[in-house]
Amino acid sequence: MLKNFMHSASKNRFNETGSQARDSARAPAEIKPEPQVPPAKLAPREEGNKLIVGPNIKLKGSEITDCQILVVEGRVEASMNSRDIRIAEGGVFSGKAEIDVAEIRGLFEGELTARKQLVIYASGKVTGKIRYGALTIEEGGAISGDVAAISKETQSANAVIIAEPVIAEPSPAEMPRVERLYAPSVLGRTPLGGRRN
Numbered sequence: 563m564l565k566n567f568m569h570s571a572s573k574n575r576f577n578e579t580g581s582q583a584r585d586s587a588r589a590p591a592e593i594k595p596e597p598q599v600p601p602a603k604l605a606p607r608e609e610g611n612k613l614i615v616g617p618n619i620k621l622k623g624s625e626i627t628d629c630q631i632l633v634v635e636g637r638v639e640a641s642m643n644s645r646d647i648r649i650a651e652g653g654v655f656s657g658k659a660e661i662d663v664a665e666i667r668g669l670f671e672g673e674l675t676a677r678k679q680l681v682i683y684a685s686g687k688v689t690g691k692i693r694y695g696a697l698t699i700e701e702g703g704a705i706s707g708d709v710a711a712i713s714k715e716t717q718s719a720n721a722v723i724i725a726e727p728v729i730a731e732p733s734p735a736e737m738p739r740v741e742r743l744y745a746p747s748v749l750g751r752t753p754l755g756g757r758r759n
Contacts, residue, residue: 613631631645631646647664668687674691680695
């Protein structure tokens, strides 16, 4: 009797698990939605008082003031002290500019001080007296004139003329001292060619 009871109990357990497996196979799988993650926000590029000189427009004046960003697509002849200058392809700036960041895709002529960074793209050309904190030039970009880096410690410029190459020759004191070298077979000989003992 105990055997029959054990046998029927195990049979019932098998039937229960088999029927549960069949029921779960018939039932659709439960799909749990993944938690929604908001897309990462890009840091907004700081904007400010912006002046855009469009194509075919010529702006000629003595000084541009209270402009944080100047975008040049036409021609500007002026001086300015600002945060950002962006000269587009085909754009021309002629004059004096003291700024933090310069992005040149067109032409800059004159005196440029980029306190933080000067970026010259492949279509860009910069000529004149140029001072920069950091310099990046894409292949094809051009820079010429009196070019110097602004040292961060002293905020002074170390000038380098790019238009004329400088070849420095060492002074006699800087020349390496030449010593006579002898082959090992000669070291054991006297000045007349005989062997030393």
